[in-house]
Amino acid sequence: MLKRAQALFLRLLSPAIALAMAGGVSAESTTRQLNMPQGVTEVSQAAYDIHMIMMWICTVIGVAVFGFMFYVMYAHRKSRGAVAANFHENHVVELIWTIVPALILIVMAIPATTALLKVYDTENADIDIKVTGYQWKWQYEYIGEGVKFMSELRTSQDEIYGRAPKGEHYLREVTQPLVIPTGKKVRFLITGNDVIHSWWVPDFGVKRDAVPGLFTAAWAKTDVPGIYVGECTELCGIGHAFMPVVVEVKPEAEYNEWLAGKKEEAALYASTIGKEWTFDELMVRGEEVYERSCAGCHQSDGKGIAGVFPALKDSPIALGAKEGHIAVLIDGVAGTSMQSFADQLSEVDIAAVVHYERNAWGNDVGDVTQPLDVLNYKKNQ
């Protein structure tokens, strides 16, 4: 408390000290940036340019209008002996200040229109990536490549709740970033799985709502490799602030290497799905999955939030037959925020997390759930 107060005092006293104290938060961070970023694409540059034009026009008008107003407030005050005039109309002046702003607007509409045309120029893409918003993570699918993965927040609950110091990438780090190559026109096809999310990468000038049942398109093409961080910008529930977007732009050769690696991974996974897992292996993996994908609602202690998210500890489903439990994860529960995880988690992960839920927090069922059980359930559907 005292430390906080002291920090506050120092900051109030001198912004310079604050700058020095908190300086160098992170390499790619936009520390204490005041303006819109120019970004690295044509679209973000266009947004920046029109933003600056508007800002300057408003500044000029503002200085003129308020300047006049302050002059009036100074010169025509009663205490300086001002005597009120009695005019209350002047059609010429009134006409002028209706027409001149209208003309300014017409002029501004021209760059505003060209900028918007750029945003909508989604034709002729080299690469198509499907972006799906989930509560509370993003899924990226490289269309036609057989590569698909989830991108989730990596910052720990301990950092968020102040039980551990916050890392330099606090809330700006994910399990797997989206990777795209330089020099290629990438089209994003954006949709939502449950509620509406919004996929925003400021440095690309791309912000699109991810609406269930609807696909919208946006695009980016850049020559500047780097890591670009964005956010979810449509309120989507309790994890809204905890589903950042991270995009890594790699030179083309590196990108191709990365993509090949991803494909190999997928093949490798398919070949090992039949493996028998031990009780303890599943517990370890299950806890990991649980913390990442389930604890947001059902809480780390499995007790849920009364009236909103049911408890899993001592729940009849968790303690009953494992098929019933698997069914909930694969199919979701219609009409509630319990979504289907069939598309989000691998068979191994689903098996592990079911196993974990059946054997954690005093739920001592004692059996083992194998990936094969999950696969069988899917086959029998």
Added chain:
Amino acid sequence: MAHGPATLADGWGKYLSRWLFTTNHKDIGTLYLWFSFAMFIMGGAFAMVIRAELFQPGMQLIKPEFFNQMTTMHGLVMVFGAIMPAFVGLANWMIPMMIGAPDMALPRMNNLSFWILPFAFAILTSTLFMEGGGPNFGWTFYAPLSTTYAPDTVNYFIFGVHIMGASSIMGSINIIATVMNMRAPGMTYMKMPMFVWTWVITAFLLVAVMPVLAGAVTMMLMDINFGTSFFDAAGGGDPVLFQHIFWFFGHPEVYIIILPAFGVVSHIIPTFSRKPLFGYSSMVYATAAIAFLSFVVWAHHMFTVGMPIAGELYFMYATMLIAVPTGVKVFNWITTMYRGSLTFETPMLFSIAFVILFTFGGFTGMMLSIAAADMQYHDTYFVVAHFHYVMVAGAVFSGTAAVYYWLPKWCGKMYNETMGKVQFWIAFIGFNITFMPQHFLGLAGMPRRYADYGLQFADWNMVSSIGAFMYGGAQILFLFNVVRTIGWGEPTKDPKVWEGAEGLEWTLPTPAPYHTFAKPPKIK
């Protein structure tokens, strides 16, 4: 024969039934104003919780679940509970006195439209104490977050919104009926005071869009409880439809909030400039133009939803147009001050701040109207800053100015000028410390409705929170000043109160008697 109102001296029973059953426009105005202030304090308390949590990165005081309930309740309570009833209260007090009418046209409905409001808000706030918590989907309650994914208490929210809507519609009908039928002989439309004009136009907006809001929540109710899928993509519905319906209500709603505020300022600035309002008729036409345009720009709130480009362009051009009539109003106010004889009492200070800060919010509004740039601004703190400049420094400042301006007329006692000025400066500085940095936060990339944020946003959030506590503190001074005035204020010496005041209300004795204009006044 007119009888006086019951006072505490007549016993509690009589006193309470006076307020419960009153049909007197002044009593009902007073009830609205106190109710509004209570809601302002409650909504303010929610804001303080939000700003305290956002004081530093990380979750310190509350959980994200409760944070979302706070942002939602703050927005709902401030818009529907604080700002709208405040101006209905002012309308009740002032419209009959300004047009020379003895009371509102429909006094019993007037009583009803007020007394259902406390129930609406009791229902709404009670959800905070229920299992599942209060509404947590934002004041814009986008489906399906507010339908399929909402807590069960959403049904109480829907019921509450229905009651508020009914109250607003009744209030508006009453105002329209009063102004159309009860003007003193000789008071033609183009002689009506600006406050009356802005309120009639607002009342028409309300009657037009409140049913749309009611339709939206009814469709939600059906989706949640009766298996329809208006907004559920899985059942063939469309979540975007919800947004179109909501904003068809929502954009006129923001003008419902600001037009009466324009009216108030159009009275105060001439009074303290000792000079008639410049360009009265262009003010009337500009107000009507703004009201008309407000129906045809709604999708500027949806630039990122993926509309076809033709739609985007249309809504962009239409929105840019609003700047023209809005500009006319600002120029008129400033020209009213030009070559006046200015003094700076508390109501004037708030009105001048209104003109400056509202115009600032108008500038950011113009920036937001540019669709390509809005793709970067949308749903960030830049938008939060924009609408607080127009709604707090706009509507709330003007409401505060109105209370200081007319309070001496209402109760025949003068408020403490020094305290008023101190309140003004704390509010003015606190407001700007709170909301100016939010522009920077938004441009630098901080989305709105975030319970937690990255370290790069820490400094401005802390500054903003400090400003918010300061602004909150100024309201305590306001309450104190008003209560002190009513209880122990100096009696006003001049019945006209302000040297430069013009209008029928100032021809009445001070304090204004319980019944006024039993005989219509003569209008020159």
